[in-house]
Amino acid sequence: MSDHDPHVGAAAVPGKSPDTRRVKASIILLKVFAGLSFLVAVLDMLDMLKGTVLEGYVPHMTLLLLGTMALYLLEERREEHEQLRTAVAEHDEQLLHALRAEISTANLGQTQGFERLLNAKGTDLVMALKGVEVRPPMDPLEYYRYLAVRVTGAKASVDDLTWGAVSAPARNSDEEQAFKTYEASLTAACKGRNHIRIREVFTFPSAGRVERARKVLQDERAGTHYVRYFDVDHQRLPPLLQFTLIDRDEVIFGTHRGEVRGPHGEQYLAVRHPRIVALFADYFDNIWGSAERLKDAELCDLGVLDRLKAELERARTGTDRRRRGRRRPPPPASPAGQ
Structure with missing residues (x-):
């Protein structure tokens, strides 16, 4: 399909990808947690929580909010790492497939030798070429x-x-x-x-x-x-x-x-x-x-x-x-x- 296909462009402009919406939601949620932690700390410093249900629970609430933020960030980083590793593996597989296709279509008469070279371990190749x-x-x-x-x-x-x-x-x-x-x-x-x-x-x-x-x-x-x-x-x-x-x-x-x-x-x-x-x-x-x-x-x-x-x-x-x-x-x- 052409890079200038009008149908693709029209369909892609109005909507947003799920990843973009997820990132924005994460930012909003983190701001809410940070704001609540800041608000509780300020109110406690001004003695404005005396006589309320929250009196005596300020340290617990602060730690709970901070812990929730830390767990959320760790989970987000883990998912991003998994996505990055998957993307790298897919890219390597695509590159290897394209290289094999080039070798096959080039009609070099040495396809098997190139296949062995592509499938060889990197350490074997380095040892074979070292000192030449x-x-x-x-x-x-x-x-x-x-x-x-x-x-x-x-x-x-x-x-x-x-x-x-x-x-x-x-x-x-x-x-x-x-x-x-x-x-x-x-x-x-x-x-x-x-x-x-x-x-x-x-x-x-x-x-x-x-x-x-x-x-x-x-x-x-x-x-x-x-x-x-x-x-x-x-x-x-x-x-x-x-x-x-x-x-x-x-x-x-x-x-x-x-x-x-x-x-x-x-x-x-x-x-x-x-x-x-x-x-x-x-x-x-x-x-x-x-x-x-x-x-x-x-x-x-x-x-x-x-x-x-x-x-x-x-x-x-x-x-x-x-x-x-x-x-x-x-x-x-x-x-x-x-």
Whole structure:
């Protein structure tokens, strides 16, 4: 119905609501009680009640009137409190119903999740969100710069994944410098005052990745930079989740797109939250425990890298030969009349 409906306005003007009449009646009654109490007190002070029926009952009458007023006020306040509580409950119910209706009509595809959120206890929501820090999405340039800063500031450990088939487009000068700064920060962390422990897991889709690992193995300054690897067939490997753990306090991660979609548009996130970081830390520990040793305090196996590089070279040469030996299939026959 319109807010300017003339019938509603006409019906509402002459009458008064029951609550308004009740308030006015209460005020009148309180004034009567107060007036009677005042009148009795004044008459008693002027000795005008002597010889009357009321003589000797003035204290009782005064207390009776005051007590009646107090009881009346208490009852009124109790009813007002009940009305206020009922109104608040009805308002909350209406608000919740409206919010659920908005979620339902928005077609978000996550109605059940929102319902659970709406029905969750406030303390559960606060505990779930307490301490969450999320850095805005980063592009590759920002990612390597941020990694270098966080590795340099690490106090105990860095756990890093360098795995999966990642396409390597030509970096611009800024990205190349940021990547070199990140690599230098790993070495600096190992030889620094705190001797940060770095654990890095490799896979080797290309000779460039092999040479990157070789630098770590040959660098005597990187004594606490430990390396393990997986020897896998990257042709059958899906794009893998990449992440780095800093001091088991922060996880920096993203999904490299591999060779299917290309790296343009890749984004990375940095998150600090005890439960989220613990999940990734447990995942990394499982990866580390199942990987092959390549470099640690007792081992530095450069021979493995030589073998892997030779296998990659043979595979690349064989692939090139197969590609050159393929003949392009003939085009399909055109339909008649075209």
